[in-house]
Structures are given as C-alpha cells and as structure tokens.
Amino acid sequence: MKKKIWFILPLVILLIAVFVAPIVQKKDSCQKNVVTKHTASAKQLVTTRKKAKSAKLKHADPTAHWTSLTSPVKIPILMYHSISDKPGNSLCIPPEQFANQIKWLKQNHYYMLTPTQAYLVLKTNKVPSKKIVWVTLDDGYLNNYTAVYPVIKQLNSKVTINMITGFSQNQGMLTLQDLKTMKKSGLVTISSHTVHHEELNTLTAEQQKQELVASKAWLDSNLKQNTNMICYPVGRYNDATAILASQAGYKLGLTTTPGFASASQGLFALHRLRVTPGMSNYSFSHLASTY
Ligand SMILES: [Zn+2]
The missing domain is CATH 1.20.5 (Single alpha-helices involved in coiled-coils or other helix-helix interfaces)
Known part of the structure; x- marks a missing residue:
C-alpha cells in the first residue's frame, strides 16, 4: 500500500x-x-x-478673445437721465433722439459694455471690439422702463441704470418689479446711485458709508446680484469716497467730470460724456468716437 x-x-x-x-x-x-x-x-x-x-x-476668462491695446484704453461712458419730452430741461432727452442714438451705435458696430466688462477693459487694457461704449442712465426714472427698455429690447442693446434705491416707491420712478423685469432680460444692469441722492462730498464719512453700503445691500438682496458700480449723485465725491466705496465692495465709481474714462483717472473717479437734448447725429458720433 x-x-x-x-x-x-x-x-x-x-x-x-x-x-x-x-x-x-x-x-x-x-x-x-x-x-x-x-x-x-x-x-x-x-x-x-x-x-x-x-x-x-x-471659457471662464471673458477676456480670452479680447484684443490687447498698445495705448491706454479710453471708454466713452455716455450719461443720460430722463428719456422724455421736456423742452428746456437739459436732463431730459426726447425718446426719439434716444432711440436714434442707440440705433446709430448699433449700425456703427459699437460694442455696449456692462459694468463688469468695463472694469475688465480698464484693468486689462483689452477690448472685446474695436469700438466700445458704455451707456448709463442716472436716477431710475420710470421712463427708463417705458421709453428705454422697449428700444433696448428691439435693438438688442445693453444699458446700465443707476438707481436711487430709496426712491423705488416714489411716483415717476422705477419700481422694484420694473428693475427685476429689466435685469432678467440680461440687457439692463442695475447699479447704485446711493439711497437718497445726497451729494457725497457734503456728508461725513459715516454718512457716506451708510449711503454706499445700504444701497448696495438693497440691490444685492432684491436683485440677487453683487453690485459693483457706484455712480455719485451730481458727480460729487471727496477723498474718502473712493476708499469707502471700495470697502463697501464696489469696483468702479462714476463721476460727471466730462471726458472719456481711462484707468489713469482711478477706477473710482471715471469721467463721462453728457448727452444733451437736440444733439445732432454728427455731434453724437464725435462724442462716442475715441478715434
Ligand atoms: Zn442723479
């Protein structure tokens, strides 16, 4: 075995x-x-x-396809207020004139900037197009909804409305619903023009801070945005304003000092170009052209 x-x-x-x-x-x-x-x-x-x-x-870099300029960029920031027929009032532009001017900008291939794009243009010295313009309307008149918004929609243009946030329930001014509707279109940006339209240079630093912070908070919470531009009432500001505006979270400040906007002015002291009633297309074309 x-x-x-x-x-x-x-x-x-x-x-x-x-x-x-x-x-x-x-x-x-x-x-x-x-x-x-x-x-x-x-x-x-x-x-x-x-x-x-x-x-x-x-893709996230919006300036990736923009063109770098060899000389410092200049932005024509057009300044409008009320779009209405009120002869003799230099702040009121007749609706027909406004429509013709937006049409002219479109026909002449102007790229209409948003505040964020304007900031990037100034920071990078790059442009999305050879011709750029930034159309702003101050105060937040109701006619910005009835006379401006239809034109903007029809011509697929972009504008920025600088809203006095404390006036949203006043007669003849834009309501929160108007602001929401326009913002939703993607064609209108709503920026701050403070709460009470006080001239900032006449206020104490604490009062200025209140106006800057509270108007931004109102816009941010009601429109679910991060408001990055402050337009100074009557263009008035002082040395403290830029610091306070920056601390409040803004990136740009607009004045009424006449001229093209450029980075050398400081991002919180940008110049603008006033559009006046009765301005001819010829004068307007010179106003908007940086060449
Ligand atoms: Zn104003």
Whole structure:
C-alpha cells in the first residue's frame, strides 16, 4: 500500500505542474491585465478631467478673445437721465433722439459694455471690439422702463441704470418689479446711485458709508446680484469716497467730470460724456468716437 502512494504522489505532482499551474498563471495574468486596463482608464479619466477643467477655466476668462491695446484704453461712458419730452430741461432727452442714438451705435458696430466688462477693459487694457461704449442712465426714472427698455429690447442693446434705491416707491420712478423685469432680460444692469441722492462730498464719512453700503445691500438682496458700480449723485465725491466705496465692495465709481474714462483717472473717479437734448447725429458720433 505504502509503495502505491509513493508511486501515485509524483504522478499527481506532475499532473498539477502540467495542467493546473498554467491555468492559475493565466488567471493571474488576466487579473494583471484588468488592473493595467483599470489603471490606464483611470489615468485617461484624470487627463480628460484636467482637459475639461482647463477648457472651463479658459471659457471662464471673458477676456480670452479680447484684443490687447498698445495705448491706454479710453471708454466713452455716455450719461443720460430722463428719456422724455421736456423742452428746456437739459436732463431730459426726447425718446426719439434716444432711440436714434442707440440705433446709430448699433449700425456703427459699437460694442455696449456692462459694468463688469468695463472694469475688465480698464484693468486689462483689452477690448472685446474695436469700438466700445458704455451707456448709463442716472436716477431710475420710470421712463427708463417705458421709453428705454422697449428700444433696448428691439435693438438688442445693453444699458446700465443707476438707481436711487430709496426712491423705488416714489411716483415717476422705477419700481422694484420694473428693475427685476429689466435685469432678467440680461440687457439692463442695475447699479447704485446711493439711497437718497445726497451729494457725497457734503456728508461725513459715516454718512457716506451708510449711503454706499445700504444701497448696495438693497440691490444685492432684491436683485440677487453683487453690485459693483457706484455712480455719485451730481458727480460729487471727496477723498474718502473712493476708499469707502471700495470697502463697501464696489469696483468702479462714476463721476460727471466730462471726458472719456481711462484707468489713469482711478477706477473710482471715471469721467463721462453728457448727452444733451437736440444733439445732432454728427455731434453724437464725435462724442462716442475715441478715434
Ligand atoms: Zn442723479
């Protein structure tokens, strides 16, 4: 019996060596392949994600396709107030004149900036188009909704309304609902023109801060935005204003000092161009042209 075992045992070992070992080895190599394949696809996934992330980042830079200028950029910031027929009132531009001027800007291929784009233009000295303009309307008159908004929609143009936030329930002024509707269109940006339209240079630093902070908070919470521009009432400001405005979270400040806006003025002291009633298209074209 013992002899039989000694005879069978080597045979069994031989059989294992010939048949079972290669199968185990094959299985191992299969697993190795699977692991290698998994490692490769994981690497691919990481590469794809990295590519997508960098594409997203590129896409996220709005100035990526803008043109760098060799000389300091100049922005014509047009200043309007009421769009209404009130002869003799220099702050009132007849609706027909306003419509013609927006039409003229469109026909002459002007790119209409938003406050955020204007900020980027000034910071980077890059432009989205050869001709740029920033159309602003101060105070927040109701006619900005009835006479301006239809024109803007029809011509697919962009404007910025500088709202006196404490006046939103006053007769003849824009209501919060008007502001919400216009903002939703993506064509109108609502910026701050303070709460009470007090001349900031006549206020104490604490009072100025109140006007700057409270108007921004009102716009931010009601319109769900981060308001980044303050337009000084009557264009008045003092040394403290820029610091207080920056601390309040604004990035730009507009004055009524006549001229093109440029970075050298300081981002909180930008000049503007006043549009006057009865201005001819010829004068208007000179006003808007930086060339
Ligand atoms: Zn004003």
